[in-house]
Amino acid sequence: MSTSNINWAAIDADPKFQELHRKKTFFLWGLMIFSIIYYFMLPIGAAYYQDLFKIKVWGVVNVGIVFALSEFVVAWTIAFMYSKKANAEFDAMTQEIINDATQKGTLK
Amino acid sequence: MSAMLTKLMLSAAGLSASGLAMAGTGAVADEFKWMTFSVFGVIIAITMAITFWAARTTHSTSEFYAAGRSVSGIQNGWAIAGDYLSAASFLGIAGLISLYGYDGFMYSVGWLVAYITVLLVIAEPCRNIGKYTMGDILAFRNDPKKTKTVAALSTITVSTFYLTAQMVGGGVLIKTLIGIDYEISVIGVGVLMLAYVVFGGMKATTWVQITKAVLLVIASLILVTLVWAPYGFSLPAYLQAVVGDEKVIAQVTKLLGDSAASMSKEELGQRFLEPGLFLKSPIDQISLGMALVLGTAGMPHILMRFFTVPTAQAARTSVIWAMAIIGGFYVLTLFLGTGAAMLVGSAKIAAVDAGGNMAGPLLAQYLGGGESSLMGNFMLAFVAAVAFATIVAVVAGLVLAAASAMAHDIYVGVIRGDNATPKEQVIAARISSVIVGVIAITVGILAKGQNVAHLVALAFAVAASSNLPAVFLTLYWKKCNTYGVITGMLVGSIAAIGLVMISPNMTYPKAVLASANKVLNGEPITPAKEAKPAVVASSFMCELFALEGCVKSAPAQAAAPEKPAKLAAAEKLAKYGEKAAGLEASLLTLTDEAALKTAKDDLAKAKKDIAATEKAKAKAEDDVKKFDGQTTSIMGLEKPYFLLKNPGLLSIPLGFLMVILFSLFTRDKRAEEMWDELYVRQNTGINAEAASAH
Numbered sequence: 001m002s003t004s005n006i007n008w009a010a011i012d013a014d015p016k017f018q019e020l021h022r023k024k025t026f027f028l029w030g031l032m033i034f035s036i037i038y039y040f041m042l043p044i045g046a047a048y049y050q051d052l053f054k055i056k057v058w059g060v061v062n063v064g065i066v067f068a069l070s071e072f073v074v075a076w077t078i079a080f081m082y083s084k085k086a087n088a089e090f091d092a093m094t095q096e097i098i099n100d101a102t103q104k105g106t107l108k
Numbered sequence: 109m110s111a112m113l114t115k116l117m118l119s120a121a122g123l124s125a126s127g128l129a130m131a132g133t134g135a136v137a138d139e140f141k142w143m144t145f146s147v148f149g150v151i152i153a154i155t156m157a158i159t160f161w162a163a164r165t166t167h168s169t170s171e172f173y174a175a176g177r178s179v180s181g182i183q184n185g186w187a188i189a190g191d192y193l194s195a196a197s198f199l200g201i202a203g204l205i206s207l208y209g210y211d212g213f214m215y216s217v218g219w220l221v222a223y224i225t226v227l228l229v230i231a232e233p234c235r236n237i238g239k240y241t242m243g244d245i246l247a248f249r250n251d252p253k254k255t256k257t258v259a260a261l262s263t264i265t266v267s268t269f270y271l272t273a274q275m276v277g278g279g280v281l282i283k284t285l286i287g288i289d290y291e292i293s294v295i296g297v298g299v300l301m302l303a304y305v306v307f308g309g310m311k312a313t314t315w316v317q318i319t320k321a322v323l324l325v326i327a328s329l330i331l332v333t334l335v336w337a338p339y340g341f342s343l344p345a346y347l348q349a350v351v352g353d354e355k356v357i358a359q360v361t362k363l364l365g366d367s368a369a370s371m372s373k374e375e376l377g378q379r380f381l382e383p384g385l386f387l388k389s390p391i392d393q394i395s396l397g398m399a400l401v402l403g404t405a406g407m408p409h410i411l412m413r414f415f416t417v418p419t420a421q422a423a424r425t426s427v428i429w430a431m432a433i434i435g436g437f438y439v440l441t442l443f444l445g446t447g448a449a450m451l452v453g454s455a456k457i458a459a460v461d462a463g464g465n466m467a468g469p470l471l472a473q474y475l476g477g478g479e480s481s482l483m484g485n486f487m488l489a490f491v492a493a494v495a496f497a498t499i500v501a502v503v504a505g506l507v508l509a510a511a512s513a514m515a516h517d518i519y520v521g522v523i524r525g526d527n528a529t530p531k532e533q534v535i536a537a538r539i540s541s542v543i544v545g546v547i548a549i550t551v552g553i554l555a556k557g558q559n560v561a562h563l564v565a566l567a568f569a570v571a572a573s574s575n576l577p578a579v580f581l582t583l584y585w586k587k588c589n590t591y592g593v594i595t596g597m598l599v600g601s602i603a604a605i606g607l608v609m610i611s612p613n614m615t616y617p618k619a620v621l622a623s624a625n626k627v628l629n630g631e632p633i634t635p636a637k638e639a640k641p642a643v644v645a646s647s648f649m650c651e652l653f654a655l656e657g658c659v660k661s662a663p664a665q666a667a668a669p670e671k672p673a674k675l676a677a678a679e680k681l682a683k684y685g686e687k688a689a690g691l692e693a694s695l696l697t698l699t700d701e702a703a704l705k706t707a708k709d710d711l712a713k714a715k716k717d718i719a720a721t722e723k724a725k726a727k728a729e730d731d732v733k734k735f736d737g738q739t740t741s742i743m744g745l746e747k748p749y750f751l752l753k754n755p756g757l758l759s760i761p762l763g764f765l766m767v768i769l770f771s772l773f774t775r776d777k778r779a780e781e782m783w784d785e786l787y788v789r790q791n792t793g794i795n796a797e798a799a800s801a802h
Contacts, residue, residue, distance in 0.1 A: 009784045011792075011794075020791060021787075031228055035221065044390065046211075047393070050383055050384060059347065061344050064214075064381070065381060075223070075431060078228075079223075079427070080428075083428050087424075
């Protein structure tokens with residue numbers, strides 16, 4: 001793991017990198033916390049709110065089944081949102097940071 | 109409650125003791141065995157061709173461990189799905205749904221949600237920082253030799269737990285399906301998997317996993333189409349048919365016992381789609397959920413898959429694809445499970461395998477035209493072959509992960525101080541694979557008939573309590589250092605393993621003997637019970653530990669009438685025998701066709717009762733012989749001290765806490781100095797290991 005010829009601290013201090021870091025942290029933590037809360041609502045609901053889960057909403061399909069299926073949809077939506085954001089925004093910001101560093105000579 | 113969870117864990121590992129009882133026979137009838145073997149032969153031939161092709165381009169370490177980092181995002185997504193959808197999810201969850209309805213489906217959700225953690229915090233940084241193993245990631249800023257040693261130990265521990273469960277589960281499964289001897293099945297799986305890994309390395313493993321995932325998806329889609337099409341692909345219409353089915357209603361009635369008496373048929377059917385038929389302990393479930401959601405991201409064989417793609421973007425793509433495939437598959441299991449419950453019937457599924465693992469294969473047989481039809485047996489053979497491919501693919505991934513920890517982290521990293529020629533490294537990797545493979549086969553054979561099911565849950569718990577805190581905090585927390593990582597990993601894994609050792613997962617001879625004696629000696633009259641309100645545990649700690657002076661929580665109980673005494677097994681056998689003899693005699697004298705038919709049916713039922721009682725008696729006698737005179741578990745406990753099946757609820761926070769505390773109170777210059785580099789690199793991918801040219 002050679003670290004010799006790249007000034008990592010300089011890239012770290014780059015305002016663009018700081019902005020990438022801030023944006024990523026906010027976005028990732030938001031999604032992560034939301035998904036964990038949403039997931040644990042399922043076992044908690046199934047254990048303590050059974051009357052709610054038993055309400056039929058579509059023929060014999062009840063709230064419990066709709067909620068369990070919604071877990072899949074939510075997981076896929078989070079994956080989609082993240083990949084869209086990362087592909088469009090984070091990747092472009094990263095490329096810019098690499099380009100800048102190459103120009104300044106910190107990266108060879 | 110604990111018996112229920114035992115069943116859950118049993119099916120989670122894709123095995124069940126009842127499979128062992130079916131000596132010499134399998135679900136496939138003898139006259140159709142040739143077909144099963146042909147389908148198996150075709151699948152083995154395909155995987156061997158893959159291995160032959162992969163072996164020609166597997167020379168360097170990067171090729172052996174990471175397929176030359178040339179796997180595309182989409183391919184890796186399929187391979188992750190192939191690596192992850194073990195027999196536990198493929199057969200186990202469909203089985204749980206077929207026996208317990210809603211609770212089985214709910215159980216599948218956590219396995220998908222786990223990938224959100226993988227996607228958001230693990231996949232891309234690992235690709236940018238790592239080389240071949242989890243040890244590489246931790247050694248980036250922490251002391252390389254120390255962290256690589258601990259990381260390798262943890263990797264080998266997790267892989268061995270998971271591997272043992274897979275080998276035993278696989279052996280039982282193949283035996284149940286086609287009747288090949290357990291030992292031969294285990295050796296067969298082991299030898300095949302070793303051929304893939306040793307000759308074809310990661311490339312062969314990847315393509316075997318992709319092949320298996322594609323086969324699995326095709327098989328499931330065909331089955332679900334056949335199940336669902338008659339209802340015009342309408343969800344309510346289909347589920348209406350499920351809840352209206354007599355077999356489903358009978359299963360719910362059986363599960364509910366006393367409380368079913370006051371319910372209408374319609375309510376009983378609907379109950380199949382409501383929670384609570386199977387999972388009774390919410391805290392245990394949350395504990396298991398934590399282990400799943402955080403453990404997947406710490407599973408060494410899953411982490412390793414991210415080193416096979418060329419870039420972090422490809423790692424991202426691969427998780428997205430994996431989530432689509434894995435999630436889609438679990439949605440299909442809802443139909444596979446309920447379909448099997450309605451068409452095959454829970455009673456029949458449980459008769460072949462108590463954990464329900466045969467739900468999928470039996471459904472395939474039914475949909476093809478039934479037990480004696482050619483098409484039915486072809487479908488069964490196909491599904492059995494997919495199950496077989498599943499086992500070898502998962503086992504190959506695990507062996508590769510354990511072997512890389514042994515060869516790359518321990519031998520090359522620690523013993524040789526990173527001074528090994530590329531050729532030596534590849535030889536070390538191949539030798540390690542053989543060692544791990546031989547260990548897997550040996551442990552698999554030694555563990556025959558053992559309850560190894562809790563090892564899957566334990567593997568996830570250790571990964572979540574030891575690997576995840578270390579990797580996560582190394583990647584994201586500036587102050588994290590060597591001492592924190594080492595302490596956290598050791599304490600996390602020891603806590604997880606220790607808690608399981610004193611949990612209800614272990615065998616407690618007193619309880620086993622008590623239930624065996626009930627079977628052998630019969631039970632006295634159970635007096636009528638009055639309705640009892642729910643009891644709340646006296647404190648949260650009492651939910652977790654069997655402490656002095658604790659009031660245990662219990663759900664509300666409906667009033668129950670007096671239950672008659674139960675006969676001892678020997679008396680029962682005499683009674684059934686008498687009944688059967690009487691019926692047989694009456695067959696000769698009866699002339700009325702309807703009466704004859706009833707007598708014949710009754711006789712068949714009596715014979716079935718005799719067989720079941722004999723089986724229960726044999727098992728009870730066996731248990732008495734095995735545990736006679738013992739009063740405590742191997743930990744010296746009469747009953748579990750830790751009350752949860754899964755230790756995650758305590759061991760995961762403990763793992764995190766230890767990394768944090770020991771990092772805060774120690775200083776490690778290298779960890780601080782390397783932070784800038786690690787953080788920039790994990791975010792930008794600068795200097796990441798490049799794909800090898802081919």
